[in-house]
Amino acid sequence: MKHIKRALRMYRVFAAQELKRMMEYKADFIIGIVGFLLLQVSNLLFLWLIFRQVPDLMGWSVNEIVFIYGFSLLPKGLDHLLFDNLWAIGHYIVRKGEFDKYLTRPVNTLFHVMVEKFQTEALGELVVGAALVAVTLPQLNVSWSVEKVVLILVVIPFAAMIYTAVKTITASVAFWSKRSGNIIFMFYMVCDFAKYPVTIYNRVVRDVITYFIPFALTAYYPAVFLLRGENPLFCIGMPVLAAVTLMAIGIFVWHKGTQAYESAGS
Secondary structure (H helix, E strand, O other), X not given: OHXXXXXXXXXXXXXXXXXXXXHHOHHHHHHHHHHHHHHHHHHHHHHHHHHHHOOOEOOEOHHHHHHHHHHHHHHHHHHHHHHOOHHHHHHHHOOOOOOHHHHOOOOOHHHHHHHOOOOOOHHHHHHHHHHHHHHHHHHOOOOOOHHHHHHHHHHHHHHXXXXXXXXXXXXXXXXXXXXXXXXXXXXXXXXXXXXXXXXXXXXXXXXXXXXXXXXXXXXXXXXXXXXXXXXXXXXXXXXXXXXXXHHHHHHHHHHHHHHHOOOOOO
C-alpha cells in the first residue's frame, strides 16, 4: 500500500507539471488540438464521400461506422493521455543513457516511465470520440440493458491496455537495439484499421488486426456487441484476455530489457 500511495503521488506531480507546461505553451497546445481536429474532419469527410455513392458498406450504415470510428478514439485517447511517454523510450531515452535515472528511484521503472508524461493533446481524441458516440447513438437502434452498459464501460480500459501493451513490447526492443521508435510506429499505426468494421478487409488483414496486433478488439468487436448484441463472450471477453496477455508479455520483455540495459556510452 505504501508503494501504491507513493506511485499515485508521483502521477499527480507529473500530471500537475504537464498541465503547468500546457498553460505556459498555450500556442503549441492549441496548434496540436487544431491539427488533430483537421485530421478527424478529413477522415469523416472521406466517409461522407463514400456514403454519397453507396447506401451502406458491407452491411454497415454511415451512423454505425461513424460510431465505431468515435468509439475507437476513446481507448486510444485514454492510452495517449496517460502512457504516451513510452514513445520516448524507443526514440531517445535508452539511446542517450537517460534511463539511468529510473534505475536509481524506488519505483517500478515501467510505471515511472508510463506516468512521467501527461499528454494533454490526447484530450482532443477523447472529446471527439465522445462527441461522435453521443451524436450517432440516438440514430442507432440499440437495445439497452444494465449488463450491456457495464460491460462496455469495463472493456474500455482493457482496450486502452492493448495500446499500452503494444507500445511497451515494442519500446522494450530499444534496450537491445538502442532505438525502436520506428518499430513502435510500424506496429502502432496498424490501429488505423481499427477505426472501421473489420468485415471490409480481406481475411489476412482481419486475422492480423484481431489476433496478432489486436487493435480490432479495441473498437470493432465491442461495438458489434453494443450495436447488435452479438457474441458477448468473444466481443468483450477477447479484448480483456488480449489486454491481460499482451501486458504480461510487455512486462516480461521490459524486465528482460532492463537487465540488458548498458547505459550511456556503451
